[in-house]
Amino acid sequence: MIRSADNDKLKTIRKLATKSWREKLGLFAAEGEDLVTAAQEAGWEPRFVLRAGADVEPELLAGVGSLGSGARVVGVYEQRWSAPGGDLSVWLHQVEDPGNVGTIIRAAHALADGPVVLGPGCADPFSPKAVRASMGSLFARPPARAPLAELPGNRLALSAHAGRTLAQAGFDPPLVLCLGAERAGLPAELEHDAVRIDVRAESLNVAMAASIGLYEAARRMRGDG
Amino acid sequence: MIRSADNDKLKTIRKLATKSWREKLGLFAAEGEDLVTAAQEAGWEPRFVLRAGADVEPELLAGVGSLGSGARVVGVYEQRWSAPGGDLSVWLHQVEDPGNVGTIIRAAHALADGPVVLGPGCADPFSPKAVRASMGSLFARPPARAPLAELPGNRLALSAHAGRTLAQAGFDPPLVLCLGAERAGLPAELEHDAVRIDVRAESLNVAMAASIGLYEAARRMRGDG
Numbered sequence: 001m002i003r004s005a006d007n008d009k010l011k012t013i014r015k016l017a018t019k020s021w022r023e024k025l026g027l028f029a030a031e032g033e034d035l036v037t038a039a040q041e042a043g044w045e046p047r048f049v050l051r052a053g054a055d056v057e058p059e060l061l062a063g064v065g066s067l068g069s070g071a072r073v074v075g076v077y078e079q080r081w082s083a084p085g086g087d088l089s090v091w092l093h094q095v096e097d098p099g100n101v102g103t104i105i106r107a108a109h110a111l112a113d114g115p116v117v118l119g120p121g122c123a124d125p126f127s128p129k130a131v132r133a134s135m136g137s138l139f140a141r142p143p144a145r146a147p148l149a150e151l152p153g154n155r156l157a158l159s160a161h162a163g164r165t166l167a168q169a170g171f172d173p174p175l176v177l178c179l180g181a182e183r184a185g186l187p188a189e190l191e192h193d194a195v196r197i198d199v200r201a202e203s204l205n206v207a208m209a210a211s212i213g214l215y216e217a218a219r220r221m222r223g224d225g
Numbered sequence: 226m227i228r229s230a231d232n233d234k235l236k237t238i239r240k241l242a243t244k245s246w247r248e249k250l251g252l253f254a255a256e257g258e259d260l261v262t263a264a265q266e267a268g269w270e271p272r273f274v275l276r277a278g279a280d281v282e283p284e285l286l287a288g289v290g291s292l293g294s295g296a297r298v299v300g301v302y303e304q305r306w307s308a309p310g311g312d313l314s315v316w317l318h319q320v321e322d323p324g325n326v327g328t329i330i331r332a333a334h335a336l337a338d339g340p341v342v343l344g345p346g347c348a349d350p351f352s353p354k355a356v357r358a359s360m361g362s363l364f365a366r367p368p369a370r371a372p373l374a375e376l377p378g379n380r381l382a383l384s385a386h387a388g389r390t391l392a393q394a395g396f397d398p399p400l401v402l403c404l405g406a407e408r409a410g411l412p413a414e415l416e417h418d419a420v421r422i423d424v425r426a427e428s429l430n431v432a433m434a435a436s437i438g439l440y441e442a443a444r445r446m447r448g449d450g
Contacts, residue, residue: 103430103433106428106429106430106433107428107429107433109425109426109428110422110424110425110426110427110428110429110433111424111425111429112425113425135428135430136428137426137428140426140428167444167449197335197440198443198444198447198449199335199336200334200335200336200337200338201334201335201362201365202335203331203332203334203335203360203361203362203365204331204332204335204336204436205328205331205360207433208328208331208332208335208432208433208436211429211433211436211437212436212437212440215422215437215440215441216440218423219392219423222423224392224423
């Protein structure tokens with residue numbers, strides 16, 4: 001039973017709150033029973049798991065959590081990255097909000113067979129907020145990294161300013177759905193052939209747009225409706 | 226220029242962080258330039274607006290914010306509720322997360338003509354997190370409140386456990402898309418005729434499901450695809 005905040009495992013968890021330490025150690029932390037269970041179900045071997053009351057005094061574990069929720073279990077895992085690929089995947093450009101990155105990892109797990117590929121300027125998918133927002137999909141479908149130039153397959157960019165709508169797009173696999181941050185948008189070469197989601201008011205965030213784009217692409221690839 | 230934390234307006238903003246005070250006063254606060262601008266564009270007259278440096282010392286205003294972002298402008302408004310209605314709207318059951326409620330208000334503003342109707346057990350849409358997540362859509366399309374029994378129109382429930390898929394549903398207006406919290410689900414009478422979003426893995430949160438459901442309903446009502 002760990003009874004001191006000076007314990008090495010607790011120190012490691014505290015370090016993993018910052019991106020520089022996550023990169024240096026190649027590790028990340030998942031807080032909460034749901035995430036630790038998701039890791040196990042996806043066959044991830046933890047570096048270690050600490051349970052409040054069994055391995056560590058509850059108040060010490062609650063003190064190292066990043067999400068303010070006072071987790072009763074924290075697992076630490078080695079970072080894993082997928083290769084880009086699949087018939088349907090997502091590429092993100094400058095999506096800086098970790099909650100959005102995690103939510104899109106979750107949406108791609110639900111709706112696509114390929115990973116979320118992170119382009120330049122995206123939030124760290126192994127940050128506590130992104131891991132939490134992915135709700136375990138990070139373990140089932142680890143993200144990939146690639147600049148636009150190294151992206152395999154056909155690109156379909158979603159942009160609020162496009163002339164054509166999503167319904168008018170082609171959906172030939174392998175298809176990479178490309179999305180940018182709400183303000184920064186996409187590289188010019190992608191805006192070119194982009195399509196927009198038909199809306200009454202311009203008010204979809206990037207995670208909602210990704211969910212809708214993935215749903216429509218999956219539906220059309222199946223030949224539904 | 227307000228130079229004391231004892232100022233009545235600052236005290237009001239602090240009170241509006243809690244639901245009981247929001248209900249008692251019938252007011253809510255919107256933090257940040259984007260939201261105050263959205264209110265103005267939607268024709269909302271504020272009870273008052275405080276700007277850092279002009280009306281109040283910046284550190285005093287930052288101190289009363291609820292979002293930890295140190296807002297430079299805070300507007301206080303009277304709560305407004307819509308009546309249920311429209312050809313396409315959303316009804317939520319026990320969606321307790323204010324971020325999800327705000328995100329769905331935003332999605333409905335983008336994709337539907339009716340409001341988000343809050344059923345029992347939903348988060349307060351005028352809480353700081355919900356207002357922030359709505360990104361101003363709360364002003365353009367105020368939410369409604371109604372129990373299931375008082376909901377006008379045809380009901381289409383989305384449930385992960387349904388046998389039929391969304392693509393197989395009918396979309397006769399006026400249509401109310403009904404969604405529940407991820408764990409609690411929907412009242413039994415709705416589960417009955419529910420449809421599910423066709424997914425590879427069961428991993429969509431209620432805001433993503435609402436966005437996809439609204440997109441599909443709007444598309445089918447237009448007769449696209």
